[in-house]
Amino acid sequence: MVTRGFSGRPPAAEIAERLPPGQYLTDDFPVLQLGPTPRVTEETWSFTLRDGPKPLKRWTWSEFAKLPRTRWKGDIHCVTKWSKFDTAWAGVSVDDILSDAGVTAPTAFTLFEGFDDYTTNVPFADLTGGKAIVATSYEGKPIPPDHGGPARLLVPHLYFWKSPKWVKGLRFTRKDEGGFWELRGYHMYGDPWREQRFTGD
Amino acid sequence: MAAEKMPWRTARIGAIAPVTPRVKSFRFEGLEGRHRAGQHVEVRLTAPDGYSAQRSYSIASAPGDAAGLELMIEGLEEGEVSSYFAGIAEVGDEVELRGPIGGSFVWSPEDEGPVLLIGGGSGVVPLLSMLRARFSARSETPMLLIYSVRNAAEAIAREELQIRARDEPGFDLTLLTTREGATAGRRVDRVMIETALDHVGKPRHVFVCGSNGFVGSVSDLLVDASVKPSIIRTERFGG
Numbered sequence: 001m002v003t004r005g006f007s008g009r010p011p012a013a014e015i016a017e018r019l020p021p022g023q024y025l026t027d028d029f030p031v032l033q034l035g036p037t038p039r040v041t042e043e044t045w046s047f048t049l050r051d052g053p054k055p056l057k058r059w060t061w062s063e064f065a066k067l068p069r070t071r072w073k074g075d076i077h078c079v080t081k082w083s084k085f086d087t088a089w090a091g092v093s094v095d096d097i098l099s100d101a102g103v104t105a106p107t108a109f110t111l112f113e114g115f116d117d118y119t120t121n122v123p124f125a126d127l128t129g130g131k132a133i134v135a136t137s138y139e140g141k142p143i144p145p146d147h148g149g150p151a152r153l154l155v156p157h158l159y160f161w162k163s164p165k166w167v168k169g170l171r172f173t174r175k176d177e178g179g180f181w182e183l184r185g186y187h188m189y190g191d192p193w194r195e196q197r198f199t200g201d
Numbered sequence: 202m203a204a205e206k207m208p209w210r211t212a213r214i215g216a217i218a219p220v221t222p223r224v225k226s227f228r229f230e231g232l233e234g235r236h237r238a239g240q241h242v243e244v245r246l247t248a249p250d251g252y253s254a255q256r257s258y259s260i261a262s263a264p265g266d267a268a269g270l271e272l273m274i275e276g277l278e279e280g281e282v283s284s285y286f287a288g289i290a291e292v293g294d295e296v297e298l299r300g301p302i303g304g305s306f307v308w309s310p311e312d313e314g315p316v317l318l319i320g321g322g323s324g325v326v327p328l329l330s331m332l333r334a335r336f337s338a339r340s341e342t343p344m345l346l347i348y349s350v351r352n353a354a355e356a357i358a359r360e361e362l363q364i365r366a367r368d369e370p371g372f373d374l375t376l377l378t379t380r381e382g383a384t385a386g387r388r389v390d391r392v393m394i395e396t397a398l399d400h401v402g403k404p405r406h407v408f409v410c411g412s413n414g415f416v417g418s419v420s421d422l423l424v425d426a427s428v429k430p431s432i433i434r435t436e437r438f439g440g
């Protein structure tokens with residue numbers, strides 16, 4: 001439906017082709033979260049890998065810092081419509097986390113948990129093969145608390161709510177369980193290129 | 202089970218009214234909004250060449266308001282979507298909407314209280330819906346709104362808020378003008394939060410909405426004032 005009198009500000013072709021449907025490019029880095037920024041420091045941070053309720057391995061900040069580092073640079077897309085290009089992150093890939101724990105994925109489904117008790121589900125297939133890292137730096141510096149520091153997940157091929165801030169653990173689940181937003185009308189998978197914003201999209 | 206897709210609907214602007222020098226109210230006829238106070242809708246505008254832009258706008262009206270769903274949109278210079286609403290949209294024009302959306306920043310009278318609301322600028326819009334929902338249900342849940350604006354003329358629904366504070370038992374308003382009057386130069390601060398908490402009682406729910414910087418600093422102050430982080434809900438409009 002054409003809106004009378006609206007012409008908009010279409011982006012240049014080289015920007016448009018990098019923007020998933022319904023997204024627009026921003027230069028700042030908007031903050032999105034449910035509540036206050038939790039007070040997590042490198043001293044209080046830890047990351048726990050679980051199979052259901054059972055802990056498989058836990059890393060403190062200094063233990064985590066010894067794992068191999070992976071860098072990633074590229075575009076991120078938030079379900080609130082902004083996209084940001086060429087963001088640079090570094091951290092530990094989910095593959096390296098599993099291999100350090102000496103485990104193979106016990107199920108095909110996972111749920112990430114944050115220090116703010118936020119949860120989100122991501123299929124294991126979307127985490128392995130270098131597709132996801134637990135990031136500990138942004139643009140070469142520690143991640144600011146408002147953006148999830150000291151550590152956040154990064155699964156950049158999905159909408160950014162799938163990359164929880166202040167991440168504290170990864171739990172394998174028997175079946176695909178919705179997390180916080182997925183139980184409140186947001187899509188279970190969240191592929192920006194298929195514009196999977198809400199349940200049923 | 203295939204969940205149903207949330208459809209885009211064509212919505213006709215039934216009424217437009219100025220709210221402040223920069224904010225206008227838009228009523229959409231026939232959409233009462235079976236929403237929960239605090240939720241938002243997505244708005245989509247499409248150009249003749251097929252290019253479209255989408256943005257989120259909070260619902261200002263109470264759920265079930267027979268006058269139609271109300272949005273309050275601040276016109277930003279150079280703003281792609283808001284400048285359309287500020288300068289072009291007229292009664293009878295149609296845009297596309299979908300929603301309601303959001304399951305975290307919501308309050309219904311049965312959620313009870315006490316409730317502390319803190320809004321900055323246009324961030325008061327979803328809080329206004331909560332106040333209106335409280336009134337529609339004749340709820341007397343203690344509610345206190347701290348509303349921070351640069352000057353009184355920029356306060357959205359100022360008169361309505363003042364009348365509600367005068368007439369509705371259990372609702373109180375603290376209007377803070379940060380660039381005008383006795384409070385010029387003051388921001389929402391620790392003392393103001395502690396005074397509000399003393400006044401409204403130990404809150405069951407706290408909602409903070411406004412620009413990114415506003416929400417960040419207010420929610421830090423709340424945590425400093427020992428409000429449990431899990432009861433604080435935030436919504437950031439950007440900037």
Ligand SMILES: Cc1cc2nc3c(=O)[nH]c(=O)nc-3n(C[C@H](O)[C@H](O)[C@H](O)COP(=O)(O)OP(=O)(O)OC[C@H]3O[C@@H](n4cnc5c(N)ncnc54)[C@H](O)[C@@H]3O)c2cc1C
Nearest residue numbers: 256257258259273274275277278279280281282283326438
């Ligand atoms: C959940 C939610 C609810 C919201 N509810 C409301 C609401 O109730 N009322 C409301 O008014 N807003 C609300 N917003 C904000 C709204 O969604 C839009 O972000 C806002 O209207 C700006 O959109 P825009 O297209 O006009 O501006 P954009 O084009 O997206 O621009 C954003 C800012 O960048 C500046 N800018 C853009 N392009 C340029 C350029 N080329 N040069 C210089 N500056 C530029 C603009 O001046 C503007 O300040 C809400 C946001 C969210 C996420």
